[in-house]
Amino acid sequence: MKRRAFLIGGLVVAGGGAALLVGAGRVVSERVGGADALAPSPNTVALNGWVRIGSDGLITVVLSSVEMGQGVSTALPMLVAEELDVPLTMVRTERAPWAPRYGNRTVFGFTWWFHPDDQESWLARRFTQMAQINGALLGVQVTGGSTSVRDAYETLPLAGASARAMLIAAACARWSAQPQDCKTSEGAVVHVSGKRLSYGELALEAAKISVPGAVRPKPARERKLVGTSAPRLDLPGKVTGTAIYAADVRLPGMLFAAVRGCPVPGGSLAHLDATAALSLPGVVRVLAYEGAAGCAPGVAAIAHNSWQAQLAVSACKVDWNEGAQAALSSEQLLDGMRVMLEGEGSGFVFHERGQGAAALESAARLVQADYSAPWLAHATMEPMNCTAQWLSDGSGGRLKLWVPTQAPSFALETAMRVSGLTRERIELVVTQLGGGFGRRLETDFLIPAIALARASAGTPLQVQWSREEDMAHDFYRPAAVCRLRAGLDAQGRVMAWVTRSVSDAVTPQFLARNFPMMATATKYLPDRTQAEGIWDQPYEIPNRRCAHVTYETSVPIGNWRSVGHSHMAFFAESFIDELAHAAGADPLAYRQGLLASHSRHRAVLELATQKAGWGQTLPAGHALGVALHESFDTIVAQVAEVSIEGTRPRVHRVVCALDCGTVIHPDIVAQQVEGSVIFALSACLYGEISYRDGRVQQSNFPDYELVRMRNAPRVETWIIPSDAPPTGVGEPATPPLAPAVANAIFALTGTRLRSLPLRLA
Amino acid sequence: MTTATSFVLNGERVVLDIEPATPLLWALRDQLRLTGTKFGCGIGACGACTVVVDGRAQRSCVTPVESVGGHAVTTIEGLGANQLHALQRAWIEHQVPQCGYCQSGMLMAALGLLNEHPDPSDAQIDAQIDNICRCGTYQRARLAIHSAARALQASKQAEKK
Numbered sequence: 001m002k003r004r005a006f007l008i009g010g011l012v013v014a015g016g017g018a019a020l021l022v023g024a025g026r027v028v029s030e031r032v033g034g035a036d037a038l039a040p041s042p043n044t045v046a047l048n049g050w051v052r053i054g055s056d057g058l059i060t061v062v063l064s065s066v067e068m069g070q071g072v073s074t075a076l077p078m079l080v081a082e083e084l085d086v087p088l089t090m091v092r093t094e095r096a097p098w099a100p101r102y103g104n105r106t107v108f109g110f111t112w113w114f115h116p117d118d119q120e121s122w123l124a125r126r127f128t129q130m131a132q133i134n135g136a137l138l139g140v141q142v143t144g145g146s147t148s149v150r151d152a153y154e155t156l157p158l159a160g161a162s163a164r165a166m167l168i169a170a171a172c173a174r175w176s177a178q179p180q181d182c183k184t185s186e187g188a189v190v191h192v193s194g195k196r197l198s199y200g201e202l203a204l205e206a207a208k209i210s211v212p213g214a215v216r217p218k219p220a221r222e223r224k225l226v227g228t229s230a231p232r233l234d235l236p237g238k239v240t241g242t243a244i245y246a247a248d249v250r251l252p253g254m255l256f257a258a259v260r261g262c263p264v265p266g267g268s269l270a271h272l273d274a275t276a277a278l279s280l281p282g283v284v285r286v287l288a289y290e291g292a293a294g295c296a297p298g299v300a301a302i303a304h305n306s307w308q309a310q311l312a313v314s315a316c317k318v319d320w321n322e323g324a325q326a327a328l329s330s331e332q333l334l335d336g337m338r339v340m341l342e343g344e345g346s347g348f349v350f351h352e353r354g355q356g357a358a359a360l361e362s363a364a365r366l367v368q369a370d371y372s373a374p375w376l377a378h379a380t381m382e383p384m385n386c387t388a389q390w391l392s393d394g395s396g397g398r399l400k401l402w403v404p405t406q407a408p409s410f411a412l413e414t415a416m417r418v419s420g421l422t423r424e425r426i427e428l429v430v431t432q433l434g435g436g437f438g439r440r441l442e443t444d445f446l447i448p449a450i451a452l453a454r455a456s457a458g459t460p461l462q463v464q465w466s467r468e469e470d471m472a473h474d475f476y477r478p479a480a481v482c483r484l485r486a487g488l489d490a491q492g493r494v495m496a497w498v499t500r501s502v503s504d505a506v507t508p509q510f511l512a513r514n515f516p517m518m519a520t521a522t523k524y525l526p527d528r529t530q531a532e533g534i535w536d537q538p539y540e541i542p543n544r545r546c547a548h549v550t551y552e553t554s555v556p557i558g559n560w561r562s563v564g565h566s567h568m569a570f571f572a573e574s575f576i577d578e579l580a581h582a583a584g585a586d587p588l589a590y591r592q593g594l595l596a597s598h599s600r601h602r603a604v605l606e607l608a609t610q611k612a613g614w615g616q617t618l619p620a621g622h623a624l625g626v627a628l629h630e631s632f633d634t635i636v637a638q639v640a641e642v643s644i645e646g647t648r649p650r651v652h653r654v655v656c657a658l659d660c661g662t663v664i665h666p667d668i669v670a671q672q673v674e675g676s677v678i679f680a681l682s683a684c685l686y687g688e689i690s691y692r693d694g695r696v697q698q699s700n701f702p703d704y705e706l707v708r709m710r711n712a713p714r715v716e717t718w719i720i721p722s723d724a725p726p727t728g729v730g731e732p733a734t735p736p737l738a739p740a741v742a743n744a745i746f747a748l749t750g751t752r753l754r755s756l757p758l759r760l761a
Numbered sequence: 762m763t764t765a766t767s768f769v770l771n772g773e774r775v776v777l778d779i780e781p782a783t784p785l786l787w788a789l790r791d792q793l794r795l796t797g798t799k800f801g802c803g804i805g806a807c808g809a810c811t812v813v814v815d816g817r818a819q820r821s822c823v824t825p826v827e828s829v830g831g832h833a834v835t836t837i838e839g840l841g842a843n844q845l846h847a848l849q850r851a852w853i854e855h856q857v858p859q860c861g862y863c864q865s866g867m868l869m870a871a872l873g874l875l876n877e878h879p880d881p882s883d884a885q886i887d888a889q890i891d892n893i894c895r896c897g898t899y900q901r902a903r904l905a906i907h908s909a910a911r912a913l914q915a916s917k918q919a920e921k922k
Contacts, residue, residue: 068860069859069861069896071859229856231856232858234861235852235858235861236853237861238861238864239852239853239857239858239864240797240837240840240841240845241836241837241840241865242797244796245799245862247799248790250794281780282780304791305783305792306787306790306791307784307787308780310803379895380895381809381862381893381896382799382801382860382862432860433860434799434860435860435895435896437895467801467803467804667856674897674898674900675897678894678899679896679897700803700804700806701802701804701893702804706893706895707899708890708891708899709887709890709891709892709899710888710891712897712900
C-alpha cells in the first residue's frame, strides 16, 4: 500500500497551521487538528482533536462513530494505540464534540452510481472525492454505510503518530536528546541510554511543542496491534449488566411514559378520551402529541413506572382519522409494482453496456424470471426509546436528551427543528445502542420525548415504546419486484443481462423526514440504493441494461442493513444460478467463467467453495448453494449447506469468505459476518411485514419470527489477506445469504424459489 | 392498590410497596433501578428480561412481582457480584456480545440451564436457550456455555480433592 507523509509542522502554534500543510495529506492533517481542538478535561491534556493523555498515562481516543455492537469502540482506538505503542487496555474512548472534523466523509462517497469496474477511473475517483469533500464541509456525524473504519483509517493513525512525535519531542527537550535516539514502548518514551519518561509525565510539555518535519504512521509491516483480535473494550460492561443503554438512564424525579402512534400512515388523532386511563394507579398525565420527522401523531401516558404508563396508554379511548391510506394493502401495492415490470420505458437506467436490451433479440435462447421481496422491520432488541428533560432557565429553556442514535447530527437537527431551540441550548447524550441496523438513523423516536418533556416543566421523562409500537412504526426495508432477462448464445454463454426492478425510494423519504427543506429536490435525483446490487454486478457480460422504476407508496421505508443490496443480491445471484443450470453448468464453474478479469472476486469465490467442500459428498438430504456479492466495496462469497425439515429449509452451515482490504481486528470481522448471516437468515426464512386496512399486520415476535439458537447455522469466516485500504464490514455479509440458501434449495429439490421469505409450498 | 411484597434479591431481602400485578421486570428496572435486566417484547417471547428465580430461568416481563414473594431472585447484577461468574468469563473468552442488549437475559438463561444440566448437550442448549439475539451471537453463546460448564465442573472436582 502507498504510504503518505503528512506535514504537520506548525500545527500547534498556528492552531491548525493550514498554511504549512501541503499536498494530498492536507485534508487529513486539518482533520487531525491541534492541541486546542478539544475542550480541556480534568487531569488530561489534548494533543490533537482525537487524542488526550491523562496524568495517569491513560489515553483517551475521541470516537466519531457510535457503538451499536459492531465493535468501533475497540477497532478505532486500536489505530491510535498502535501508533502510540500502548496496549489497548490503556485506552479509553469519549464521544466526539460537534466540530466538523468529526463528520463522516466516507459515507458521502456513495452518492454516485459508478460501476465498480469503473471506480478506479479518474472521473469516478474525482466525483467520489468531491462528494467526500462535501461531507467534510457538512460535518455530519453518522454511523452507517459500513464506513466507520474506512472513515477513520487515515485520520486516526495520523492523530496517533503526531501525538507520538510530540511526546518524543517533549522527552528530547527534557533530555537534550535527539528524536532518532528515542523509541516508544508501553506508554513511555525510552532513550537509547535506558532513560524513560511516561506519556503522563510528558503530556503537558508535549501539548506546547510544535512538531517539525513530516509525521508518518507506521508502515503495515511494523504494526503489532492492528491485525490482532484484542479483547473488545466494551464487553465487560455488557456481561455484567452495567453498560448503559438509553432505556437504562435513571434520573432523580424521573417519570415514565408509554406511547400509541396513529396506526395508519398519514392518519391523525380525531378524539382522545383519557378518563379511564387517568383513573388508573400511578398515572400522572395523558396527552396527545403531533407527528414530525416521520413519527406518527399519537397519545402518551405519563406515570410513575413504565408498566403503569403502558396500561394507561392502552386504556385510552382513541379515534383516529385514518385518512387517505385507510385501505392501504401491501398485496395491492405488490400487484401495482408487478404491473410496472411490463414495458421498457419510464425507468431510470443505472447501467448500460454494449447493445443493452437490443442484444436479447440476437440470442439463441432467452431466460426470464420474476422475483420479489417483501417489506421488513429492523426489530432491534432495544425497542425505540428516548429520555428528555426540558429545563426552564428564563430564556426559552434548555433541552437535555439521552438518545440511542446512529446519527447524532440528524438527532440534533430534528431536536432543534421541533423544539425551536438553538444548538447551544440542546445537550445530546449518546448511549450504547441496543442494535441499530439502520433503524436508528431515523429521528422519529425523539418526537414524543421532546413533546412530553416540553409539557412537563423540568421533570425528566423516559419514553419507552412497546415492541408492538416499535414494529408498527418502523421504516421498513422497501418491498421490490424484479424481472430479469438473459440472452444465451448457442453454447449457453450469457451475452445479455437485462433487468427491470420496481420499488419505492428510501433516500427521498429519509431526507423529507429529517430535512424537510430538501423534500422536493431529492425527488428528482436517482436514488442509487433502489437498485444497488443489480446494476453493479462483476460478471463479464458484453451487453447489459439495468433499469429501475420508482413506485411511490405511503409505506414508511428506510435503510435496513445493506439497503438495496439486501434484496437485489437475492434476485441477481439466484438468476445467475438459473443461468448456470440453463447452460447445464456447475454454478461455481459458471461464475468463474464470467469472472475472467475479476481475480479478486474469483479468489473470494474459490476460497469459500474450497473451505465448504464444494463438489464433495454431503450427508444424504443435504445440498450446497453458493452466492457471490460485492457491496460497500467488500467482496463476499457464501456457501450454505441446507436440508429440508418438514416444509422448512434448515441451514446447517454457512461458509463465508470475504475480501475487505486491510483488517484491523479479524475477530470483529468474524462477529460481523456471523451477525449478518443470522440477520439475513431471519429475513430469508421468516421476514415479512404486510399491511391490511392501513395497518401493519405483524406486532411482536410470534408473528415476526427471528432465528434463534436452535436454528442458527454454524458460520465460518475466511478472510482474504490484503494490504489494500479497508472496506465495509458491518453489512456486506448480509446480501449473499438468501441466494446461497435458495440456490441450495434448488440443488436439493429442483424447485426455484423466487420470492422472499423462502417458502416450500 | 399497592401492597408490600418481600423477596430475596441477589442475596438481600427487599420489601417493595407496589401493585402486586406489576411485572417483576418493571419492579426491577423502574422501582429498584436495577437496569441490567432488559425489556424486549413484554410477552415473554424474546428472553431479554430473563432472571433466575429459585435457580430456574424465568421471564420477568410476564412474572407478576407478587409471585416471587418469599422467593430468591437473581439478576445480572447478582451474577458474579464479587468476581465474574464462570459464564461471564466464558462470555468474554469467546467475545460473545455485540450490541449486548440481550446478553443479560442470555446469561441468566444460561445460568438456569447449568443449574439444571451442569454439562448440557447441544440439544439441551437448543431446547432451553430460546432467547432472541438480533446480532446473531448464538454460536459464540453456545461455545461459551460449554466452556463455562467445563470450568464449573473442573472447579467442583478441585473442591472435592
